[in-house]
Amino acid sequence: MLTITEEHITDSDSNGESSDVYRLVLGVVDRLANEEALEAYLVGGPVRDRLLGIPATDLDITVVGDAPRMAERLASQFGGRLTVHHRFGTATVDAAGVTIDLVTARRETYRSAGALPDVQPGDIEDDLARRDFTINAMAIPVAGHESDLVDLHGGKRDLAAGLVRVLHELSFRDDPTRMLRAVRYAARFEFDIEPETADLMASALASGAMSTLTGDRLRHELARILQEPDPAATLRRADEAGVLRAIHPSLSAAHLPATSAMPHGPLTWVAALAWPLSAAEAGSLTARLNAPSDWERVISDAVRVRRLSPQLSDPRTDAVRPSEVCGLLDGLAPDALRAAMMLAPTPAANRIDRYLGEWWTVAPRLRGDDVLALGVPAGPAVGEALRALRRARLDGVTRSRADEEEMARQWAEQPNNTAC
Numbered sequence: 001m002l003t004i005t006e007e008h009i010t011d012s013d014s015n016g017e018s019s020d021v022y023r024l025v026l027g028v029v030d031r032l033a034n035e036e037a038l039e040a041y042l043v044g045g046p047v048r049d050r051l052l053g054i055p056a057t058d059l060d061i062t063v064v065g066d067a068p069r070m071a072e073r074l075a076s077q078f079g080g081r082l083t084v085h086h087r088f089g090t091a092t093v094d095a096a097g098v099t100i101d102l103v104t105a106r107r108e109t110y111r112s113a114g115a116l117p118d119v120q121p122g123d124i125e126d127d128l129a130r131r132d133f134t135i136n137a138m139a140i141p142v143a144g145h146e147s148d149l150v151d152l153h154g155g156k157r158d159l160a161a162g163l164v165r166v167l168h169e170l171s172f173r174d175d176p177t178r179m180l181r182a183v184r185y186a187a188r189f190e191f192d193i194e195p196e197t198a199d200l201m202a203s204a205l206a207s208g209a210m211s212t213l214t215g216d217r218l219r220h221e222l223a224r225i226l227q228e229p230d231p232a233a234t235l236r237r238a239d240e241a242g243v244l245r246a247i248h249p250s251l252s253a254a255h256l257p258a259t260s261a262m263p264h265g266p267l268t269w270v271a272a273l274a275w276p277l278s279a280a281e282a283g284s285l286t287a288r289l290n291a292p293s294d295w296e297r298v299i300s301d302a303v304r305v306r307r308l309s310p311q312l313s314d315p316r317t318d319a320v321r322p323s324e325v326c327g328l329l330d331g332l333a334p335d336a337l338r339a340a341m342m343l344a345p346t347p348a349a350n351r352i353d354r355y356l357g358e359w360w361t362v363a364p365r366l367r368g369d370d371v372l373a374l375g376v377p378a379g380p381a382v383g384e385a386l387r388a389l390r391r392a393r394l395d396g397v398t399r400s401r402a403d404e405e406e407m408a409r410q411w412a413e414q415p416n417n418t419a420c
């Protein structure tokens with residue numbers, strides 16, 4: 001068995017040349033392909049990135065033959081984890097942090113707009129012709145060099161010109177997810193969408209192509225935008241192209257910051273997108289995206305935080321006590337609060353920052369048993385006493401265990417004491 005070490009991976013060159021681990025994998029794929037008299041190619045993203053001088057992340061390989069079988073042999077060589085989709089003729093091998101996607105070369109035809117295509121085995125030309133953009137429709141034989149590039153659609157020319165161009169006129173109608181993909185690549189590489197492609201996109205949008213997509217496909221492609229290095233820039237591109245409002249009429253990027261001070265996860269960006277929405281719009285966005293519970297929660301909590309942010313926005317430092325901030329924010333999704341730190345007025349953002357950084361974890365020094373022993377009656381009063389102790393600690397009213405014991409005694413005598 002061959003072993004991929006961490007050293008192989010961290011050795012990735014910054015000039016986009018294959019790192020040792022990729023050369024190792026490609027060498028083994030080449031040997032296996034030769035043994036079975038098959039062609040195998042590096043395709044799509046890794047070829048594009050290699051030509052751009054960007055280090056590869058994952059390997060996409062097209063096999064003109066049985067890709068799952070090739071993947072099984074590859075996985076047994078490397079001892080990696082194998083996932084096979086026999087129905088689609090695809091497989092993935094994960095070995096030491098490297099993901100190798102293998103697909104059986106295929107021809108795709110679309111019977112109806114927005115639906116998944118019919119698939120038949122094909123050759124490398126068919127496999128490149130089914131792809132989204134010219135810059136993603138190039139291949140290099142696994143043992144080959146740049147001079148062996150298979151570039152039937154002018155991908156290298158478009159890379160040099162900085163253009164995202166579809167392969168044919170019906171591309172966006174066949175698969176409207178490509179409109180999200182187009183803005184994603186345009187933003188990532190600071191490319192333009194080629195003018196005819198932009199026209200095709202505009203007419204696909206005008207004809208309502210986006211509505212042919214299922215919520216799951218739409219959400220999946222939107223999530224990929226939110227995982228880009230600069231999601232705000234990508235969302236702005238999507239907004240300019242009319243893609244955001246085609247996803248849902250209430251979506252816009254106008255409120256997003258030009259730059260984000262820190263990197264955020266995709267769910268924070270989901271919340272940021274939902275920030276200006278009304279509760280009703282948030283509900284219909286959730287339905288459109290068939291949003292799972294974590295998306296649903298950040299969408300509705302983002303709307304909640306925006307609506308209560310005026311209560312956190314008084315610029316005077318002491319105007320809102322920490323316990324009041326906690327009273328407003330406790331229980332809300334942290335991703336929605338992180339979005340609020342980007343989007344709320346500064347005083348509110350600062351208070352949310354303090355909440356996330358420190359206040360939400362503050363607990364009273366005393367426990368339930370302690371307050372019972374100090375005379376608080378069993379039942380709901382215990383929880384109320386502990387919450388009052390937490391508020392007092394947050395606001396600096398109590399500074400020690402002794403202070404809290406004193407307060408609990410008073411609470412036991414006078415549970416409705418407003419000072420508590």
Ligand code: ATP
Binds near residue numbers: 043045
């Ligand atoms: P990234 O750097 O974003 O991962 P990638 O090119 O590897 O880029 P994937 O989404 O992993 O992107 O897709 C792999 C390849 O499959 C693409 O390069 C493209 O050739 C093809 N592809 C993916 N999605 C589509 C699509 N919706 N329509 C046509 N081709 C697609």
